[in-house]
Amino acid sequence: MSKIIEVKDLCKTFVVNKRQNNVLKNVNFSVEEGEMIAIMGPSGSGKSTLLYSVSGMDNVTSGEVIFDGKVITTMKEDELADLRLNDMGFIFQQMYMMKNLTILDNIVLPAVQSKKNSMTKAEKIKSGEALMHKLGIAEIADNDINEVSGGQLQRACICRSMINSPRVLFADEPTGALNRASSGEVMDELVKLNAAGTTIMMVTHDAKVAARCSKTFYIVDGNIEGEFDNSDKTVESKDTERRLNNWLMELGW
């Protein structure tokens, strides 16, 4: 497996009321293609900032993020937009979509916008429908975004993030606003996507969710305090969850 993301000495500093706040402090890690990474940590530890900095959505104070061999920390905004459109997918805690478009049109929108995606518009729509079918929400294709449940909407967001077949999917607490049942369904879909080859990097507060990832980073005060490897698929999932919980407790979770 090759490295798809490499983070070197990443620092991110906010200045609030003339006070310097170092949110990320010389963070270093790498992500192999096909991995599913969970980022955990207490509130305010810098999880989301790390995700946004690594995905190029936020600029960094110093350090480097290398995505598929290209340094994205020095890229211009338009280049980053192209990267987000074609090579990255995003899922957010709030299932936000364009409110005047139907679910299917929201999903297809990035494909229509992408010049790299060589499919015809009809093929793009078919591809969107296929994704919806795969995630079990085909019946809401023509609905407005306010006509569906939160779980359905989050799965629609996953479809949108997948429409241009991204190399990496970034997810910021994708199950944070969902109930347990919906949360399980969404995680099932993410695991399936990962199994199909998509690299996933997600922020979560839920150890159950993290237990389904191949690796977990635990971040405290802007530093990665530990790394939990549960890539061994021969271990029972209940056992993995228990081991992860123990590990998290050792770190002060």
Add this chain to the structure above:
Amino acid sequence: MGNTRFFMSDEDYNEMLSDESIRAYYQGEIGYVNLKGDASLSDLSANLSGIAFDGNKSTIKMCYAIDMIVAFLIIVLSVCLMIVSFVVLKFSINFSIQEEYREIGVMKAIGIKNASIRGMYISKYLALSVIGAILGFIFSIPFGNMLMKSVSDNMLLGNNLGLMPNLTGVVSVVILTIAFAYSCTGKIEKATPIDAIRSGQTGERYKKKTIYRIGKSHANSNLYMALNDLLSSPKRFTTIIVSFCICTLFLLIIVNTVETMDSDKLVSTFGMRSDLYMTDVSAAMEYMNAHTRDDFKEYLATCERELADLGMPATAYAEVQYKYEINCDGKKYTYTCQQGINTTSKGYIYTKGTAPSSKNEIAITPQVSEKTGAKIGDVITIDFGTEKLDCVVVAYFETMNQLGELIRLHEDAPTDFKYVSSILQTQFNFTDNPDQKEINRRRDELKKYYDNEEVMNASEYCADSVGVVPVMQAVERLLIGITLVVIVFVTILMERSFISDEKSQIAILKAIGFRNRDVISWQVYRLSIVALTAAILGGILSYPMTKLCITPIFGMMGTTDFEYNIVPWKVFLFYPGMVVVTTAIIAFITAQYTRTITSKDTANIE
């Protein structure tokens, strides 16, 4: 119309008459009469000789018809501004409520009554309107005084109401704003706490909005989103389209009016259409005083010979006005009667009936008909001085001469130059059918030949007769400027409101890979389509609206039966284009603000 009239102060009057060259031509005095009881002005003037013009208060007021157009345009502009202000106010109140919908829900959930929540908004708008009104009141004093001063200088009027109009305006603004804000906040009462808390963003609710699907669109995604927004929220955008349409219409009504005044469309309301018109005051005054109709005919023949010698064969003719006493249904009046020299009455335009075909047939204007009660088929006795003739009214016609109070005589009517009150321009009609370019060349040549700058083509004659085209053009430019400023303000306000409302959607678009320029194009397309729709509607409605608003004003001046000079490229391209381009440019500049919203703002979505 046709003659320029001045009201002047005693000082100006004395100064003017101190000029010998003016005094030599000065023929009359103006008398002011206060009538008592049943006495009528027409009876009085009919019994006096040498009255060149008599008019009651309302007729004199008509002398200010052009000022009335300007005043009307300013009133229309004010009304437009008020409508636009209320549309904008409604828009901003709705946006403000929308943004705070969740807070409203929370307030409702914890038991705060609707009246208190509405009261909170009303208090906010009361405070804003009071601040605005106080500022308006302060500024209105110097501006009002400035305007009153200019009016007083020209019209000998003063303001004896003090600050009452300003205070009334200020109080009205506050009351209207509060009443309007109260009606707009009605939405608060309709929503349940949970509706409001959900802010309409999540959960099951409301009716389907989306009707335009991406699969059916051939546009790129930015244009698609813009069109889809318009089709999904027609009510929201209709208010903006209405505002822009009012602005466009207002602009086009002014343009159509000025273009008509500056064209030859009104020429037949001053007399017979001809190629060139020459104002020769000295000749007119000379013939009016001591010559006969035949002498004047000889003068016209001389002109024809001179023109022929210059290689521009033409017929020369003129309109002569006489002041005659008439008797209709036993009542006496004095009216101006107009007769062409070297023309026939068949050559003029009549709105109803047939042209007079003998000396005892006449045509009258609707104004004369209204005042005397005479209709087609009735008999009016005209005292021509040399004989009294019973004349049958055979037609109606419209004119802007004498404010529409005119009788047209047959060419054989027994007129006498002793009773001439005015000789209008000498008119030339070329017999070799030159094109307009050649006519203009001949105009310039005749100016030199007669050493007279007042040789005009039909459009120039019209503009000269109407008399205020340059003033109207200046007013047009000013009002166009004001209208565009209104469009600029509305566009900025709307665009900022949209950006504020769509901050989260913009952040999401950027997060999924839309570039800044895509987001800006989406915003610009949307307001440009709104402006384009408004401009097209404005263009289509401009002609009927011009007729509706302006024809009654021309009617007061004596004519309603005329064609407006609609310049297609101005009405359908230039001015609507100006509205659309202004909107697009301002939307583009304002939409640059979306650059400050980045993909990381998705983390702050509520």
